[in-house]
Amino acid sequence: MPDLRRSTSGIASTLAILVLTACGGGGGSSSGGSIFDDPETPGAATFTISGQITVPALTFVDGDINDIFAPLRSNDTPASAQTITNVATVQGFASARGTGGDAQIERFVDRADVDDYYRVSLRQGQVVRLKIVDASSSSFGDDNDDLDLFLLPTSPDCQVNNDGTKVCTDSQIGFDINNREQSEESITVPQDGEYLVNVYAFAGSSKYVLTISEPTSQVAGFADFVPGQALVAYNTQPVASAFGMSQQQLASGEGTEWPVVMDLNASAAQARLQTTASANQQDPLKTYNESLYERRQTLLDIKRMAQQTGVRYAEPNYIRYPQRVPNDPGYSLQWHYPAINLPQAWDLSIGDENDVIVAVLDTGILINHPDFASKLESGYDFISDAGNARDGNGIDSNPDDPGDNPSRGRSSWHGTHVAGTIAAASNNGSGVSGVSWGAKIMPIRVLGQSGGLSSDIIQGLRYAAGLSNNSGTVPARKAQIANLSLGGPGFSQAEQQAYTAIRNSGMIIVAAAGNESTSTPSYPAAYDGVVSVSATDASRALAPYSNFGNTIDVAAPGGNLGVDVTSDGRPDGVLSTLVDDQSGQREASFGFLQGTSMAAPHVAGVIALMKSVYPALTPALLDSLLSSGRLTNDRGASGRDNSFGHGEIDAFKAVLEARSLANGGTPPPLPLLLQPSQSALTFATSGNQTFTVTNVGGNVLTGINASVNADWLSVALTTDNGNGLGTYTATVNTTGLADGIYSAAIRLSPTVSDSSSPADLIINVSLALNVDTNSGGELTQQYIIVINAETNEQVSSFAAQPDGNYRVTGLAAGSYRLLAGSDIDADNVVCDSAETCGAYPILGSPQAVEISNANVTGIDIPVQVASGGSVSAAAVSDKTTSKTVDPAILKSNGKVLAR
Structure with missing residues (x-):
């Protein structure tokens, strides 16, 4: 029998490893119930703790996460796209190949989950963001775990020819295909309409958090480019020659002094590209809209071309108007x-x-x-x-x-x-x-x-x-x-x-x-x-x-x-x-x-x-x-x-x-000019975001005074590169705020050594807090960890019901803390980034549940997606010891078996 274990993540690294199992196997959810008996105190009086796990409104779950015990709803094609609201937080998982893990707890052991599609009606100026989180299990985590983000129209301009073939001319797509070292990608919506949000696994396996925020401003349309073409520059002439450049081209400097226009559909180019499943004739996007498929494939081929040895860069051949x-x-x-x-x-x-x-x-x-x-x-x-x-x-x-x-x-x-x-x-x-x-x-x-x-x-x-x-x-x-x-x-x-x-x-x-x-x-x-x-x-x-x-x-x-x-x-x-x-x-x-x-x-x-x-x-x-x-x-x-x-x-x-x-006049000195890495920040809940500030002007800066104009917003310099330049962290606290849209600003006021008056730098901040309250939050399979509040030792672990109801059994009288979370990548870690996490009564201020001589009910645990990348262990426990619990008995197929 496999050891179906899940542990709290490095995010809450002081917590003990927990042990879970499920009844019935397959893709269904495991039922609640203890996987522990207490072999040292047979017949002792035991009690239960029960309640409901809840998740904020506008929270959604990718229909095909890696946890085999979670419900399965394929969203691999445009036709099966999962519907979400236009203000949303989605926890998801995607993989470019099989994870190679444990088939009894993982869904994608020997097959890929390349595409996740979401269908959503968006407004101009909304921002779709994808936060990429590395798979934490060493059994299938890659250094190059890399997801890409695409935004595709759902109403292509298609005509059916006399021979029955369908030709689509709608060609504009939004994209952000940065390499893995940039862990967040984003696309701004150019106009109102219905779209497909496509999360594509380019390499490795990764969890992700997909968010859609309220509109911030009007925006330009998607960047247009030539399908099937790339601008490619090589490091040296010998490398360019290896890519098929002629002697005449090399002599002119083409390919090295300026980029060459490469036909990505040519056999020489295709031979250098490792075509994935998404590039074959059966790709569902090609059936849906061949024009969109060709453009997405061009971008993916360009990304692969850029990773070839000797290629300085490869990028789309943009069209300017x-x-x-x-x-x-x-x-x-x-x-x-x-x-x-x-x-x-x-x-x-x-x-x-x-x-x-x-x-x-x-x-x-x-x-x-x-x-x-x-x-x-x-x-x-x-x-x-x-x-x-x-x-x-x-x-x-x-x-x-x-x-x-x-x-x-x-x-x-x-x-x-x-x-x-x-x-x-x-x-x-x-x-x-x-x-x-x-x-x-x-x-x-x-x-x-x-x-x-x-x-x-x-x-x-x-x-x-x-x-x-x-x-x-x-x-x-x-x-x-x-x-x-x-x-x-x-x-x-x-x-x-x-x-x-x-x-x-x-x-x-x-x-x-x-x-x-x-x-x-x-x-x-x-x-x-x-x-x-x-x-x-x-x-x-x-x-x-x-x-x-x-x-x-x-x-x-x-x-x-x-x-x-x-x-x-x-x-x-x-x-x-x-x-x-x-x-x-x-x-x-x-x-x-x-x-x-x-x-x-x-x-x-x-x-x-x-x-x-x-x-x-x-x-x-x-x-x-x-x-x-x-x-x-x-x-x-x-x-x-x-x-x-x-x-x-x-x-x-x-x-x-x-x-x-x-006539000999003196040129002016270059004045101070602060420049931010982001001119605006958008939040959907409490959390932190960072931005950097540099001086692209003169060197007269002596300091920067940072201020905000809203009680729910704060800002602090977290990495000081000198005189106030560096990385700032903006923090939003929604405690006590009613649902709605809020606006505020961060003002950075420079001080200088001369008599000049440099302009303040303004960073606009928007908060869209549960704007659409008609849309309830969506839970995936949740797991409960029970911790002895006095010793900080893990006592037991349980799988909640699909609707979030749970009932922890077999507990002796005492004091307990309860932690809940999901494990969407099935890496035996809960409360990791991109997964839900919570504690009773709230994660930031846990309290012990006391059992004296009766069952305890109504212990509701709110969870939310951990998108910021870190949940402190202190949020769950104020102690620093942890203990791995090896159970003496595992529950399987409805029977209690001796191990």
Whole structure:
């Protein structure tokens, strides 16, 4: 007979090993009842303790955990997805292969539990989080236990062809597939709708806690990428050669200096990838929606590719889109120029003192637009997909824009509009004016009818900076400034590496912050070394569509076509060069757009004016000038804020500052700027969360004062790296709080050694406490541990009934403590992270149950999922001794057998 033992975990390491058994075997729950008799005191009077184990509302259990005594409900396919509420805590288990453990207590000994699916209706801005907890049993725990998180739509856009085949075009999925060293993954919901939450076991076995919190803010859509493709970079040329790179590719630097675009479906790539069960023809996700399957499989293949020896990184080939809000033309005056004091700046300089070239990475431009006469430098078309390019070929030397829509009057002519704001021909009696009259435009075509690829944008950047690239050529004169009015979600290591290299070459990079009215980072604007621009309207307020957050550096006019603040009878848009193709021929025109795409070229143009006056302007010096407030007018909260960054750009101040530097002025010192690892925290119950604070500005910090504005919230510096920088722990205590949604904030106020007044750092905190009280908590199999309160020795252990009722029998008169918990991974450990844990009357303050000469009833034990990773032993017992109890008798199949 097997020794069916479960112990309290390392989380409560001073507790003794407990012994459990079950009647009937199989997948059912064991009945309550003692597995102990007392062989030393036969016939002695014994008593019982009984009660109910309860779990908080909105708590759920994965239907196929590893504990064989727990109920089984398969949730391995989209069709069998388990329904949960949109504010929830789920304890679960997943495994990429069999655990190899004890078949009498473990469900997945010789088979995998790769997928868990949950069906849930979510709201925009909610955050789905997956906390990964290593399996604690040495019999099957791995160093690389790794789970991944996906968010899939449940209503794919599918059509049935005449031959009966189903074709689905819905392709956007949310994902977080970090490697195991990052134990928490999260996805923010882009819009209201029904979704499938998919927990996927990439490697090893692990418990997990899945949580869904209340909405925090509006967010951008899911990051789009090319299915079946990866951007792959290798450490050395020999390694790249081993992956099939040609000598011509190696000589150009492809694969090492910049990433290669790899076809993951090619036989050479598949030979290097260890395909799992999820990649075969029988994968239920493929039956459900082949498009979603292909995208998820692409991400999983990329993750496997990244783990190959010699691969520096592998990542999706993201698609970037123009940052423009669709609109109708409307406004006839360039109100946005006086708004940033351009007329005064032009009195100081029109940008013709030194040659300045601004690269516009966009849809290309109308080359023969009269407002670009004598304004253009040699550009290039880096759109590698001929179908996306609409010009009949791949990359070529012609950046002329054929339009990004085959229908007349439907193309955006986005790049033409952006280029005109920067440097349209000015003071020539026709058309419109550009910000810098003397700057030249280098058109780099990277956006086509379906957006643009990371790989193409990287090549365009390298070309503009005069670095080697896959065109095999570089411009006669490189650009000093790059404008990227494009972007999307999804961090790319390849892009960050490219922007870092470009910045290190001396180029200043300006990018649009995005138009989703969210604090979710949009790339490339959110990358280190890129100037991120939010948009203002004619009233100097943040435009309603503009993104915000701690990555914003500066604001500029982007317009708002929904209002007429200027009172001229027309909506307030940004006026610039455009194209009219209604006749079937492209004709030069002018029109009005809105967006951060329109704000970014204002900043790029002002920097061009500065660079003309002071050619020694570097990216680092520009950062210093911006953070000091010398180039902007403060908007919103005093000092830097998450809406306007360091303020709205002021062209007059900027050119005046450049003139001062050119005449021997002193650059400003870099001021203090605190940056958090998380700008917001979300809680669903009592607990702790950590965040780190660093100073990305000057070194004048002397300390940080931390404060909160709610009684249920506290914050403390737990790892001090000096002068208040380091790791902070935020703690929420819900004791005495009614169910509901609560908001608060953590304020970190820096103190400095000089007379400056650095801005406070604000971390927003939200608490959604049992919001949906109509949804009761769900229990899995619970186990009771009985501890002698006087000796702290474990006395006995029991399995509770499926509904949480329990009855401990065979107890002598005395004093006892009761602990309850689940064992979802069947590792003989209860109260581990991701499992329920509780004590009578509460875990944090246990009390003894006294038995004198009668049975004791009504001893209810509340349990909750231990998602924070640690339950102190002191929460269960105030003693430090423990004892392993080896039972003399085990109960099996309804009979008491001598051992």
